[in-house]
Amino acid sequence: MGGLWEFPGGxxxxxxxxxxxxxREIKEELGIEILVRESLITIEHQYPKFKVTLFVHHCQYLQGTPQAIECEEVRWVNLLELDKxxxxxxxxxxxxxxxSSVQKY
Ligand SMILES: Nc1nc2c([nH]c(=O)n2[C@H]2C[C@H](O)[C@@H](COP(=O)(O)OP(=O)(O)OP(=O)(O)O)O2)c(=O)[nH]1
Ligand SMILES: [Mg+2]
Incomplete structure (x- = not known):
């Protein structure tokens, strides 16, 4: 979505x-191998012009170096840094x- 940061997916x-x-999407977009683990949450969201259902899973990094294959830039950040x-x-x-699911910092 234009100018915004997103979690990899599709x-x-x-x-x-x-x-x-x-x-597949993580391989295509970042070039890395992951193990897809349990569901975190499923979110239905109505944007002004369309509606999405996001299926969000915990994932475990296996191998590879993340590359910005299908986006402008990639960053690996911790929860505190996400606020930026x-x-x-x-x-x-x-x-x-x-x-809220992680011990308070
Ligand atoms: N990937 C991703 N999509 C998100 C996030 N948040 C959010 O509302 N979306 C919406 C935007 C899009 O309508 C949809 C995912 O589409 P996408 O653009 O990643 O799909 P895709 O990789 O298959 O790309 P394309 O084939 O359409 O080019 O979900 C997010 O954090 N990551
Ligand atoms: Mg995508």
């Missing part, structure tokens, strides 16, 4: 599971949940 293809989709970045509206629920 649209599900026919005959693909959510976990397969996440693994502007995300699409639907993402704030994810970020708040991540923060």
């Amino acid at each position: 649209k599900i293809e026919p005959n693909e599971t959510i976990k397969e989709c996440i693994k 970045y502007t995300f699409p509206e639907a993402n704030y629920e994810i970020i708040n949940l991540l923060k």
